[in-house]
Amino acid sequence: MHLPHVAVGSLGGTITMTRRPAGQGVLPTLGAQELIAAVPQLAEIAHIEATTLASLPGASLSFHDLIAALEWAEAAADGGASGVVLIQGTDTLEETAFFLDLFWDREEPLVMTGAMRPPATPGADGPANLLAGVLTAVSPLSSNAGVVVVMNDVIHAASRVRKSDATGTNAFTSPSFGPLGRVHEGVVTYGNTHARIAKLPRPGREIAAAPRVALIETCLGDDARLLQLALQDGYDGVVVSAFGAGHVPRALADAIEAATEQVPVVFASRTGSGSTLAHTYGFPGSESDLLRRGAVSGGWLDARKARLLLWALLATGVAADGVAAQFEQRSGSVLARTADNLR
Structure with a gap:
């Protein structure tokens, strides 16, 4: 059976965090390959190419990191990926998704996801979010969706999404106009729409003269x-x-x-x-x-x-x-x- 090709990149975040020395809490340690291996169902959905782009908490991501991730995602789409999934920490997910959507002009969807609970925590949501993200990336309905955020089986437009709770697995919402769709029983359903405005030219990684x-x-x-x-x-x-x-x-x-x-x-x-x-x-x-x-x-x-x-x-x-x-x-x-x- 022919499976679609999906590129999965990881920038770090809670979904990658494991416990280190006592008293230091969880730290980003897992790479993209390890995250994929933890969700065996992915092998039935797509051929996954996993890349670890960084190992940072969401709060430490920079414009340079995002532009580098955007270049990687563009290359993956241009190289034949049916969709791209980018994993990161949830602290800044509402901002990074919107930032990337300002420049993402490919037909292939760029799906962003993460986790609210670390892998070793009871009820860890990372594997389910990653699975739903890949399902969204391979769905024909996601063509020309731009950048979307998939968390807790809900699909959000990058321009609407907000992190509305500090710790809950239902932290991400789309105020005013609601989410775009849902993932249920492996099926992606869109029940809402949003516009894609003409994209801005992507800036280079050199940010020495970037505006403040x-x-x-x-x-x-x-x-x-x-x-x-x-x-x-x-x-x-x-x-x-x-x-x-x-x-x-x-x-x-x-x-x-x-x-x-x-x-x-x-x-x-x-x-x-x-x-x-x-x-x-x-x-x-x-x-x-x-x-x-x-x-x-x-x-x-x-x-x-x-x-x-x-x-x-x-x-x-x-x-x-x-x-x-x-x-x-x-x-x-x-x-x-x-x-x-x-x-």
């Missing part, structure tokens, strides 16, 4: 000092995680207006669900006020994803005056858009 984008969450009594310090330190862009539908204290609004004279400033909602507004509220520091002051709306993107999009735009040469148009197009990519917005 600050992420600042506003809070009660915010005096704007953190924003001012970021500008003084030479940051190239700022994303403000704002109250509600895109609101900040008046002092911060004044500082944002001044900042837009130097760098792009994007505001997004800190709530974790829903979109910023555009013209509902009119008080100083409201969403309409920030737009008048020159800030850019993050739309349906949460602040973490907005930061990654701003980084990618600056890293690929989009001028500051073109950022707003790019956000208007791309921050709505969580939705099923009309055909003229599709790749």
Whole structure:
């Protein structure tokens, strides 16, 4: 029986962690081959080519690591893989998936997965997540799905997914519009859609001159000092995680207006669900006020994803005056858009 070819790469994370000397907790030690060997059912689904790309916790991944992983995934797809599965730690999975999706332009799916429980823990979820990830990668329904996250048998769009619980196996959710599909009894079912927006050119691994984008969450009594310090330190862009539908204290609004004279400033909602507004509220520091002051709306993107999009735009040469148009197009990519917005 002919089996599809799937490339599986591992960056590390909880799924690879085993216990080392007493008192040190679990550490990333297992490689991609060992993870594959722990799921014998995979041999019935696909021919697996396993590669260990790194052995890092998710919190320690860098843009350099992600660009290297993207190059590997592109080569695997171009080399005939029906799909690519990338394993990593869950701490940053919602961010790395979105980052990679900004550049992934292949028809083959790039499926990302990991685990909430280490391998030796009772009820370890890594093997089941890996199995569901490979099933998603080989499904014809996943063609042109872009980058998806598969955890707990649920398929999430990279543009929607969030880690919503610190430790639970059901930690990953897709607020506002829901997940794309499910894996059940070995069957992949899609019940939702999302748009694929034209991709950005992939930056190279050389990141010495990469932009620095600050992420600042506003809070009660915010005096704007953190924003001012970021500008003084030479940051190239700022994303403000704002109250509600895109609101900040008046002092911060004044500082944002001044900042837009130097760098792009994007505001997004800190709530974790829903979109910023555009013209509902009119008080100083409201969403309409920030737009008048020159800030850019993050739309349906949460602040973490907005930061990654701003980084990618600056890293690929989009001028500051073109950022707003790019956000208007791309921050709505969580939705099923009309055909003229599709790749």
